[in-house]
Amino acid sequence: MKMKPFGKKSLAMMLLSCMMLITAACGTSSGGQVTGEDTANAAASDSGGSSPVKVVWWHSMSGDVGKAAQQLVDEFNASHKDIVVQAEYQGTYDESMNKLKASLGSDSGPTLIQVYEIGSRFMIDTKAITPVQQFIDADQYDISSLEPNILNYYKFDDKLYSMPFNTSNPILYYNKDAFKAAGLDPEKPPATFAEVADAAKKLTKQGQAGGSFAIYGWFMEQLLANQGAELLNNGNGRTSMATASQLNSDPAVKTLDWWKQMVDDKSLLNLGRKTDDTSKAFAAGQIAMTLDSTASLRSIVKAAGDKFEVGTAFLPKPDAATKGGVIVGGASNWILNNRPEAEQKAAWEFIKFLAEPKSQAEWHINTGYFPITTKAYDEQNVKDNMKQYPQFQTAVDQLHQTEPSLATQGAVMGVFPEARQLTETAIEEVLNNKKTSKQALDDAAKEITSKIEEYNKTVGH
Amino acid sequence: MTLPNPPRSRSHAGAIPLNSLRVSRWKERLLAYCFLAPSLIVFGIFLFYPLGKSVYLSLFLTDPQGRIAEFVGVDNFTAVLSSDQFYNSLWVTVKYILLTVPTGAAAALLLAALSHQKLRGMKIFRFIFSLPMAVSVGTGSVIWMILYHPTLSILNYGLSFLGIPAIQWLTDPKWALPSIAIMTVWLNLGFNYIVLLSGLQGVPDDLYESAKIDGSGSLRTFFRISLPLISPSLFFVGVVSIISAFQSFAQINILTKGGPMNSTDVLVYNIYQDAFINYRFGSGSAQALILFVLITALTILQFKFGEKKVHYQ
Known part of the structure; x- marks a missing residue:
């Protein structure tokens, strides 16, 4: 048989089929997108006469708290016909922020994003946001009823760049029944480091440890602020851009020594970094005390x-006379400046709705975050809730008793998430006998300082 | 490959002018590239372009959003090569390979040898042993996260019956890496098992028969006949396992995030943290390129020395 190479016709056919394969592969994906958008547009134009403005809100509220957030969104959408807020859960604060970083410079990002407090410096430095202050000034919106301690945290250069939404601080949770069984007064929880250590020892018995603190950098930051110690130089990064970490200060070393001593006594379990695990152990009665955010109260x-x-109970202090208080943790909402003006304005409407006393009251009751506006405490349902769950009062009292200072105002740095990881590693090194408190914190402080320097260099301050 | 060409082209040369021959050669080449095009395009987009970009990025400092900020030459490489973190990661990676590769291959080999017998119901066991292959890394990690839970761990519950105190699987720096290794061995067991079992089944029966006639016991038969004959499969499992151990990421990201005390911070996770959490693409890329060189060198070594011991039929 004669072996004839492919003829002109068959070659053309082959080329054609190759092309078809490639274009078909690309074609389906882009085709799918188009139809997706079409239906979205169709759905949007169906609901209102003139199509409503769509606001995409990225948040990090999961579980019960996530449901409460969705409830607020639903209420907003029901009462505002011209705006549709689409809430999208984006994972933890860290994950959500990484997605935002990846989307910057493209138009795949949200209109509004919830960012944790320690991401504030970074968000300002991106220059990708519209400061909320602009809307406040334009609207002459009254912020005098907002909680002063919260405003303190989120004001930079006397400007509000983002609107606080969910704020919390850490408190000591304890098992009253276990206290009774151990012969401790359940109405007089431990307030100082020594008292906590003492109670932990008494509470430890077969099948139950005195307590457990998750290895969470946030707790370290709060325990330091609670004794008036600053985490960074230059007034905690508030008077000017921070250039060095002060994580290796005496109060920090003493705090970590105290923590380590309890672990050595076996009265405090080391359950790792997740507060999720400590709160499960607490609920199961395996530990009698734990630190956690007020947001977990409910x-x-x-x-x-x-x-x-x-x-x-309040977060413990080295001794009763120590001055200090807690930093307002939690998150705020940021408006991205690459979205159309109408969308940004719609996002501002949503922010205002979230700050209303009624919304904040509902949010507070359903979660344990405290209201950002003092007016919410006048709402009847908040009063009833306080009566039913007196535990909610602790967080509010702790916040109101905090004396404003640079320490309690909270540290500001662009590399905060990374600094937190390094702090957590340092705590682990101490609890696992690899380094002494002083040594571990010295090393971590040095590392954080070098990260801050690099950040400042690339951001160009 | 070129064997049938000369006689054919000669006969053609007689019939067709040289010019049209050149055209048909050219057409054939074009056709070859046409067939290669899909994979070339895919490789280009997902491998060669990122590789080139990595080299480029490794010479720069990036700002916190990952944008190029400053040209720094080889500073990223010197910084990486002089940091303790990098050597810690390298050491963790080596330990992780030692913990997963030999054990994974040995466990799979044992199961394969056991289930190679011709017995009733053996198919059920084969099915069970290859089952982990159907579990994705993510799902497997979540399952093991529950098994390893610090307070609700079912493994610790089992140990308590034996009077062994609870082990902090993932939060004790001594245990974290072995725990992840155990999980990984289990996860890769299905694939290794299938490869080794098919290797065993490829050994001709007459070899076993003559061994039997010569009076060889089952252990001797296994080590003298089965093992040398499945050495190509073992070699394959070894190479693939080492590469996949170098690339292990998901289980570490889900179970420990490199902690506690960086005891599970393997190279790939360190790169991920540097590049995609802290947005330091420069040093991330530099580390990735160093890893690339390491894996290439190791694979070449494996082929050079390991393959000599391999017996191809």
Whole structure:
């Protein structure tokens, strides 16, 4: 048989089929997108006469808290016909912020994003946001009823760049029944480091440890602020851009020594970095004390159920006379400046809705975050809730008793998330006997300082 | 490959002018590239372009958003090569390979040898042993996260019956890496098992028969006949396992995030942290290129020395 190479016709056919394969592969994906958008547009234009403005809100609220957030969004959408807020859960604060970083410079990002407090410096430095202050000034919006401590945290150069939304601070949770069983007064929770250590020892018995603190950098920051210690130089990065970490200060070393001593005593368990794990152990009665955010209050009380009574107390201090207080943790909402003006304005409407006393009251009751506006405390449902769950009062009192200072105003640096990771590694090194507190914190402070220097260099301050 | 060409072209040369021959050669080449095009395009987009970009990025400092900020030459490489973190990661990676590769291959080989027998119901066991292959890394990690939970761990519950105190699987720096290694061995077991079992099944029966006639016991038969004959499969499992151990990421990201005390911070996770959490693309790329050189060197070594011991039929 004669072996004839492919003829002109068959070659053309082959080329054609190759091309078809390639274009078909690309074609389907782009085709899919187009139809997706079409239906979205169709749905949008169906709901209102003139198509409403769509605001995409990225948030990091999961579980019960996520449901409460969605509820607020639904209420807003029901009462504002011209705006549709689409809430999208983007994972933890860290994950959400990484997605935002990846989307900067393209138009795949959101209109509004919830960012944790320690991301504030970074968000300002991106220059990708519209400061909320612009809308406040344009609207002559009254912010005098906002909680002063919260405003303190989020004001930079006397300007509000973002609107606080969910704010919390850490409190000590304790098991009242276990306290009774150990012969401790359940109405007089430990307030100082020594008292906590003492109670932890007494509470430790077969199957139950005195307590457990998650290895969470936030707790370290809060325990330091609670004794008036600043985390960074240059007034905690508030008077001017921070250039060095002060994580290796005496108060920090003493705090870590105290923590380590309890772990050595076996009265404090090391359950790793996740507060999720400590709160589960607390609910299961395996530990009698734990540190956690007030935002977990609702779910911790729910998980304890009828098994035991949950007590809440202020974050402990080295001794009763120490001055200081807690930093306002939580997150705020930022408006991105690459979206159309109408969309940004719509996002501002949503922000205003979230700040209303009624919304904040509902949010507070459903979660344990405290209201950002003092007017919310006048709402009847908040008063009723305080009566039913007196534990909620602790967080509010702790916030109001905090004396404003640079320490309690909170540290500001662009590399905060990374600094937190380094702090957590340092704590682990101490608890696992690899380094002494002083040594570990010295090393971490040095590392953080070099990261800050690099950040300042690339941001160009 | 070129064997049938000369006689054919000669006969053609007689019939067709030289010019049209050149055209048909050219057409054939074009056709070859046409067939290659899809994979070339895919490789280009997903491998060669990123590789080139990595080289480029490794020479720069990036700002926190990952944008190029400053040209720094080889500073990123010197910084990486002089940092303790990098050597810690390298050491963790080596330990991780030692913990997963030999054990993974040995466990799979044992199961394959056991289930190679011709017994009733063996198919069920083969099915069970290859099952981990159907589990994705993400799902597997979540399952093991629950098994390793610090307070609700079912493994610790089992140990408590034996009077062994609870182990902090993922939060104790001594245990974290072995825990992840155990999980990885289990996860890769299905694939290794299938490869080795098919290797065993490829050994001709007459070899076993003559061994039997010569009076060889089952252990001797296994080590003297089966093992040398499945050495190509073992070699393959070895190479693939080492490469996949170098690239292990998902289980570490889900279970420990490189902690506690960086005890599970393997190179790939360190690169991920540098590049995609802290947006330091420069040093991330530099590390990735160093890893690339390491894997290439190791694979060449494996082929040079390991393959000598391999017996191809």
